[in-house]
Amino acid sequence: MKNLVLVLLVILGNFTPIFSQEAPILSISPLNNPANTNLIKSETSKMTWFMIKDSLKIPIGTLETQIQKEKEKIYIITTVVMKQSPTKWIDSTIVEVQHFKPIYHSSFNQQREMVLQFGKKTTGYYLDKQAGSKTQISEKTNSSFFDSNFYPQLIRSLPLKEGYSNTISIFDYNPKAKVGVIKATIRKTEETTYTFNGKKRQVWKVETTDDISNNVTISTYYIDQSTREILKQEIDFGSRKMVMELVE
Template identity: 65%
Template sequence: MKKIICFSLFILGISTQVTSQEQLLSPQNNPGNINLLKSETTKMSWFMVKDSIEIKIGDIFTKIKKGKDSVTIITTVVMKQSPSNWVDSTIVGTKNFKPIYHSSYNQQRDMVLQFGKKITGYYLDKQSDSKTKISEEVNEPFFDSNFYPQLLRILPLKNGYSKTISIFDYNPKSKIGVITATIKSTEVTTTKHNGKLKQVWKVVTTDEISNHTALITYYIDMSTRKLLKQELNLGARKMIMRLDE
């Protein structure tokens, strides 16, 4: 009887492990609907909230180009008090959103990542004038950390939807490698956009990039899947990004 119980527990452990693996979203377990992602150019106004007063600090321009084999996303951040823009480019496969390329250029650092059997590229710290050659081996599937906010828009969202997403991020000051982003909750609600009430998916997320100290909330239009608003809560700090159209 003891052997039977031990064997049953062993099988149960395997089953639990497989279930856990199935729940982790990645290019190999990808329920995203590519038809919901459109080629588009959008602008979001970025505000810092202080004592309930919104102070504009910049604009975020996002260009999405959907091709036959790949999707290219170029994000340009224009800050009011910065002499140069922050430009991020991400390329993923159309079929399963597998990462192909990522680059990021700003005043503090430049970074380029090429995704293949190895992750190669470089990281240039402009403050210390030090350049690091990147060569990372990863044996598990993942999305590019810069793509997962777009992935949220095309998931099969519903009330109570919660998932963990496998992502790769390269940040010498935080973490390097495969980490996770978590959809903590999803619910239907309304938000005011251009003076009109819109029915939206309210998706609350956190991730290991911030060591789960930041909560990021996305308000996604239910009919168009456009991102209407994004809120970032980091302790006492709060920021809001709103779609201009």
């Protein structure tokens, strides 16, 4: 999912990266994971994706997330349908139930194909369809990390509270941006209310950024405190803004 957002930002243009500020020393990883794994359950959710322009919400696509939780593994399939794209964008992720250690990740869209197998080495391939080039991947990593496609789900299960912040170790492969173990940052968390389908819900408002976009893009999640559903996600990049809202 994070990669799909980055692809869209590149398509839209005017994307000028800046360098991130110093992050907290201790990062969350599978070896240092305070998440409540019981908060991730089998479910299917759908969100409508909007571009905000001159205070108008213009629908640009939909995003469906299927989560299947089994005894030892969690399977996540994210399907994005964009109005301007003739093909679906599909990301698949497999992680271990215990500690969310990554096992597999694949991403298929009109611009690229990517498959990653996680182990002592991260192996797979990256096919740039526009350039017509295929790169074999073999990345040795010496630290513990999550799959970059999984960390939005991880945030839902963290011990969120007023003022909560931390960094998260993630692995991302994008030759046009970052390759290897990088950081996602929970900048701040606040308790607030959000009106969803005409009813006020108590939510955690979690503001995040990551090294995938050199911390230019800010994603803000509105997470229901009782169900841990992501009711809304705001994506801010420069003067531009996108919003995804849960369909219920």
